[in-house]
Structure formats: structure tokens, C-alpha cells
Amino acid sequence: RLHQVCDITLVPLEGAEILRPEIWDEVFRLQEAIKHIQVVHDGDLYDWNYLCVRFNGECVENRFLNLKDVLGVANLTYPIMHDTNNNRDYPLAAHVGGVSLSEGVLVSGRALKVTFIVDDSTRRKRIAGEIWIQTVRMYVSAINFKHIQAFAVTDKSIEEELSFNI
Numbered sequence: 001r002l003h004q005v006c007d008i009t010l011v012p013l014e015g016a017e018i019l020r021p022e023i024w025d026e027v028f029r030l031q032e033a034i035k036h037i038q039v040v041h042d043g044d045l046y047d048w049n050y051l052c053v054r055f056n057g058e059c060v061e062n063r064f065l066n067l068k069d070v071l072g073v074a075n076l077t078y079p080i081m082h083d084t085n086n087n088r089d090y091p092l093a094a095h096v097g098g099v100s101l102s103e104g105v106l107v108s109g110r111a112l113k114v115t116f117i118v119d120d121s122t123r124r125k126r127i128a129g130e131i132w133i134q135t136v137r138m139y140v141s142a143i144n145f146k147h148i149q150a151f152a153v154t155d156k157s158i159e160e161e162l163s164f165n166i
Contacts, residue, residue, distance in 0.1 A: 004118040024068035046128040064090040
């Protein structure tokens with residue numbers, strides 16, 4: 001069974017190169033702001049920390065953005081980047097699109113994707129998750145970013161588009 005998902009695709013406002021520190025900083029700040037969004041359902045407050053899908057007790061998050069600190073200093077390997085500083089692997093193939101490679105090293109990319117997977121294991125979490133995801137979509141579409149343009153898509157986007165156009 002698939003969980004509720006909100007994918008946010010990010011492209012540069014100027015040029016086509018996504019591997020710029022100022023872009024990753026802006027995407028990182030966006031992600032942090034999204035994690036602070038709170039919604040109310042039936043009088044209860046829900047936020048990312050409560051609604052996130054967990055693996056080994058931790059929220060499944062966009063940890064690849066931590067590579068912003070080594071961008072331009074270290075070579076990012078593709079499709080998986082191993083960061084020796086914290087002994088973590090990052091599946092860049094899931095988050096960087098339109099790539100150019102040179103001997104397994106990421107030379108350029110045209111888009112980033114951050115993903116928020118919501119735990120819908122109970123009826124209350126499913127409903128609160130739907131509200132949270134719609135709030136995230138509205139939030140992302142309302143911001144004028146300095147370096148990026150953002151497009152939010154959910155697991156229900158196709159269904160919503162079809163219902164509006166039929």
C-alpha cells in the first residue's frame with residue numbers, strides 16, 4: 001500500500017544549473033519551513049513530526065540536502081553519493097534530474113525533487129495528512145523564491161486534474 005506523498009520539483013529561475021549553493025540553500029530553507037507547517041483536524045494539531053512516515057524511528061526526510069555543505073567542495077557521485085563525513089549514503093538519482101555525468105561524478109543537474117511521505121496508517125492521520133499536503137501545496141505555490149521555481153505534485157494530483165477537466 002502506498003502512502004500519501006507530496007513531491008516538490010524545483011528548477012532554477014535563471015539558467016539551467018541546479019548544482020549551485022544558493023539554490024540548495026533556498027531549497028533547504030523551504031524544506032525546513034514546510035516541516036514547521038501545522039494543521040488542525042477535529043480540534044487536534046498536526047505537524048510534520050507527527051505525520052511523517054518513519055523508518056527505524058526517524059522521519060523519512062530529504063537528507064540529501066545536507067550535501068549543500070559540501071557542494072562545490074566534494075565531488076557528488078551519482079546515482080548514490082556516500083558522504084564520508086557522516087557515513088551516510090544519499091540516493092541522488094531519486095532527487096536530482098536532468099543530470100550530466102563524468103565518470104560517475106555529477107557534473108550538472110537541471111532539477112531537484114524533495115519528497116514528503118505522510119503516514120496514513122489511521123483514519124485521523126490520513127485526513128490530517130490530506131489537509132497538511134494541501135496546505136503544503138498552497139504554501140509552495142504562494143511563495144516568490146529568489147533562485148528557484150517550485151511545482152508541487154501529490155499522489156492525488158492526476159485524480160484532481162481529471163475531476164476539474166471532466
